[in-house]
Amino acid sequence: MNTLAERTERYYRLYEENIRKITESSVPYINSFRKDAITGFCNTGIPTRKSESYRYTNLDPFFNHDYKNYFIPEDSDFIKAEQFRCDVADLDAYGVVLLNGFYPTINGRMRELPGGILIGSLNEAAKKFSDKIERHYGKYVNSSSDGLVQLNIAMASDGVFIYVPAGAVLKRPVQVVNLVESETDMFNQHRNLIIVEDNADFTLIICDHTLSPVKFLTNAVTEVYVGENAHFDIMRVQNEHNNACKITHTFIHQEKSSHVSSNNITLHGGLVRNSTYHYLGGEGAESNSYGLFLADKFQHVDNYVNVDHAFPNCTSNQLFKGVLDDMATGAFNGRIYVHKDAQGTTAYQKNNNILLTDDAKMDTKPQLEIYADDVKCSHGATVGRLDDDALFYMQSRGINKREALLMLMFGFAHEVIRNIKVEALQERMDNLVMQRLKGELSRCASCMVRCDK
Amino acid sequence: MLVIKNLRAAIEGKAILKGITLEVKPGEIHAIMGPNGSGKSTLAAVLAGREFAEVTEGTVTYLGRNLLEMAPEDRSKEGIFLGFQYPIEIPGVSMVNFMKTAVNEHRKHKGLEPLSASDFLKLMREKKELVEIDSKLANRSVNEGFSGGEKKKNEIFQMAILEPKLAILDETDSGLDIDALRIVANGVNRLKRPDNAAIVITHYQRLLDYIVPDVVHVLYDGRIVKTAGKELALELEKKGYDWIKQDVEKKEVL
Numbered sequence: 001m002n003t004l005a006e007r008t009e010r011y012y013r014l015y016e017e018n019i020r021k022i023t024e025s026s027v028p029y030i031n032s033f034r035k036d037a038i039t040g041f042c043n044t045g046i047p048t049r050k051s052e053s054y055r056y057t058n059l060d061p062f063f064n065h066d067y068k069n070y071f072i073p074e075d076s077d078f079i080k081a082e083q084f085r086c087d088v089a090d091l092d093a094y095g096v097v098l099l100n101g102f103y104p105t106i107n108g109r110m111r112e113l114p115g116g117i118l119i120g121s122l123n124e125a126a127k128k129f130s131d132k133i134e135r136h137y138g139k140y141v142n143s144s145s146d147g148l149v150q151l152n153i154a155m156a157s158d159g160v161f162i163y164v165p166a167g168a169v170l171k172r173p174v175q176v177v178n179l180v181e182s183e184t185d186m187f188n189q190h191r192n193l194i195i196v197e198d199n200a201d202f203t204l205i206i207c208d209h210t211l212s213p214v215k216f217l218t219n220a221v222t223e224v225y226v227g228e229n230a231h232f233d234i235m236r237v238q239n240e241h242n243n244a245c246k247i248t249h250t251f252i253h254q255e256k257s258s259h260v261s262s263n264n265i266t267l268h269g270g271l272v273r274n275s276t277y278h279y280l281g282g283e284g285a286e287s288n289s290y291g292l293f294l295a296d297k298f299q300h301v302d303n304y305v306n307v308d309h310a311f312p313n314c315t316s317n318q319l320f321k322g323v324l325d326d327m328a329t330g331a332f333n334g335r336i337y338v339h340k341d342a343q344g345t346t347a348y349q350k351n352n353n354i355l356l357t358d359d360a361k362m363d364t365k366p367q368l369e370i371y372a373d374d375v376k377c378s379h380g381a382t383v384g385r386l387d388d389d390a391l392f393y394m395q396s397r398g399i400n401k402r403e404a405l406l407m408l409m410f411g412f413a414h415e416v417i418r419n420i421k422v423e424a425l426q427e428r429m430d431n432l433v434m435q436r437l438k439g440e441l442s443r444c445a446s447c448m449v450r451c452d453k
Numbered sequence: 454m455l456v457i458k459n460l461r462a463a464i465e466g467k468a469i470l471k472g473i474t475l476e477v478k479p480g481e482i483h484a485i486m487g488p489n490g491s492g493k494s495t496l497a498a499v500l501a502g503r504e505f506a507e508v509t510e511g512t513v514t515y516l517g518r519n520l521l522e523m524a525p526e527d528r529s530k531e532g533i534f535l536g537f538q539y540p541i542e543i544p545g546v547s548m549v550n551f552m553k554t555a556v557n558e559h560r561k562h563k564g565l566e567p568l569s570a571s572d573f574l575k576l577m578r579e580k581k582e583l584v585e586i587d588s589k590l591a592n593r594s595v596n597e598g599f600s601g602g603e604k605k606k607n608e609i610f611q612m613a614i615l616e617p618k619l620a621i622l623d624e625t626d627s628g629l630d631i632d633a634l635r636i637v638a639n640g641v642n643r644l645k646r647p648d649n650a651a652i653v654i655t656h657y658q659r660l661l662d663y664i665v666p667d668v669v670h671v672l673y674d675g676r677i678v679k680t681a682g683k684e685l686a687l688e689l690e691k692k693g694y695d696w697i698k699q700d701v702e703k704k705e706v707l
Contacts, residue, residue, distance in 0.1 A: 393541040393595075396501050397555040397611060398529035398562070407554065411545025411594070418545075 008045040027126040037153035044147035056331035056363040062245035067187035071100040093175040101190025115168035125161035140253040159190035166197040173203035181211040198227035216244040245271040256282030266293035275304040280314040291320040292416035295328035302331040313344040324360035335367040349379040460511035471675035487672035497623040501535035530562040532618030540604040543595040580613040602633035609640035626660035638663030658690035
């Protein structure tokens with residue numbers, strides 16, 4: 001192993017130091033993936049800018065750093081986590097809290113919602129529902145190209161498990177709040193598994209927050225299975241401080257005639273990378289991938305989207321928008337892959353960005369690979385400034401320049417927000433975006449969790 | 454109300470307005486006509502505060518104040534309204550939010566409390582009837598996906614809500630069919646009061662069948678070359694602009 005790049009070796013060492021403890025607490029089935037994954041990780045390494053899909057993102061500031069603390073919880077941590085349990089005051093949702101990627105011990109680690117829906121700890125679910133885990137865990141994740149996915153498979157031991165049985169319809173969304181909290185710089189990883197069976201309808205909100213001002217590195221993998229004719233909406237709201245790095249990999253597998261909407265909203269974060277993989281694995285499936293980010297200072301936000309049209313007559317739609325202020329940088333990489341047999345495919349992609357300063361920078365790259373003939377595909381990307389004509393139009397009606405600029409940026413952002421189906425959530429997001437644009441949003445102001453107690 | 458003296462303006466160093474002098478009194482409607490490229494829209498832009506045209510000489514006094522020193526939003530709050538030749542589409546900003554913000558900025562300027570949501574909607578409803586605008590348009594983004602006629606009606610709708618002292622309508626008639634033209638003109642006429650005024654910029658005489666001006670000016674090559682009563686518009690309709698051009702050129706030779 002002495003040929004490993006220094007930083008790859010650092011994480012391999014972390015694996016060596018912790019793997020015994022990790023293995024002890026996990027079930028054999030999940031452990032069975034670890035060895036191959038760490039070998040793969042050593043071969044692939046931490047991605048560099050030489051890797052096509054990380055070309056515009058420099059991971060060095062967060063990965064060339066010694067994290068003393070790889071988080072594996074003690075019982076006392078869980079007691080602390082319980083204090084974060086609280087009601088979501090504004091939003092009518094079922095709440096779940098993850099502390100540093102681990103599900104607290106409360107309620108026997110598994111909660112049942114109407115319709116037989118199960119929510120709880122992945123680690124616990126692996127013990128109680130081995131059939132479900134063995135059927136879905138590790139089936140949708142594609143690790144070959146990304147060393148960070150392999151690192152997660154090798155080491156992650158908990159996260160959220162959600163099971164929505166066939167036909168179950170949950171009107172209220174489920175909200176998972178990811179809190180990271182530590183006294184020293186910390187690296188943490190978690191793994192989520194979401195199973196939405198045939199004809200079910202389910203909405204999930206994931207909120208990412210930092211609670212203490214140390215350096216954080218989070219590397220999370222989420223696997224989602226969406227059965228035939230099922231509806232699944234997933235929304236991620238990221239609001240972490242500037243010394244935090246959040247890397248998410250979301251793999252969504254869709255069966256025939258299923259509908260999925262994914263929405264990544266990044267309000268704050270030092271370095272954010274969201275990879276979203278949509279696999280359209282049955283005829284007539286529809287997937288929508290949306291994203292919005294607002295970045296300033298030295299923040300960097302990178303969205304990578306991969307839409308895989310493997311079956312005929314599927315529809316996909318990508319809309320990502322970014323507003324970059326100060327020295328902020330951003331990247332969008334949207335890949336559409338249409339297999340030879342995927343006739344009748346419709347695939348759209350749009351990426352629009354606004355640069356508010358000369359120093360802000362955005363890289364955007366569409367990547368279309370089409371091997372079928374009967375395909376309707378379009379893509380478009382823009383990087384520009386706010387529209388001067390629109391600004392003057394608003395001023396000429398008596399709206400002052402500052403307010404007009406805000407309204408224009410808000411309008412720009414709202415085109416993404418308006419795709420959120422839950423109306424209350426759409427309103428809440430609009431408010432958050434407005435506060436963020438006004439510069440009034442601190443990392444706590446937005447938090448839907450009321451942890452003032 | 455508005456006194457323009459020897460106004461000269463340039464765009465990227467090229468002189469467009471070459472000394473315009475004009476006075477508009479309360480209660481008057483002035484029509485400014487002229488061939489394409491004569492500087493009509495530049496004059497409107499300068500009055501509204503658009504920055505692309507640089508004023509090189511002259512003064513504009515509005516209600517006793519130096520208009521050229523005022524920001525566009527302040528001009529609006531002081532009662533100037535520009536009806537755009539090409540109204541701008543603003544995706545993501547709803548008409549309701551747009552107009553509510555504008556109205557409340559105007560009210561704040563006058564020292565009034567903001568309108569409540571229900572009072573504002575009432576105001577919108579009232580004014581919508583005036584311009585026969587489709588009520589659904591109000592819920593859409595500003596001008597987004599509106600037809601040409603809808604956009605122009607929307608300008609008059611905004612004017613009706615803001616109740617300006619001085620309306621400047623820049624080729625509001627262009628691209629309108631006869632029904633839309635009638636509605637737009639009707640809106641303008643119904644908003645007319647003894648204490649407000651309007652400058653109607655138009656290429657064709659057609660609009661002036663519906664809006665009867667007190668004074669007609671002909672703008673040619675950056676100058677007002679002829680000023681007369683409403684009969685001038687009819688003469689232009691009959692004879693076109695060529696005789697004016699020839700007149701001007703003859704004078705220049707002399």
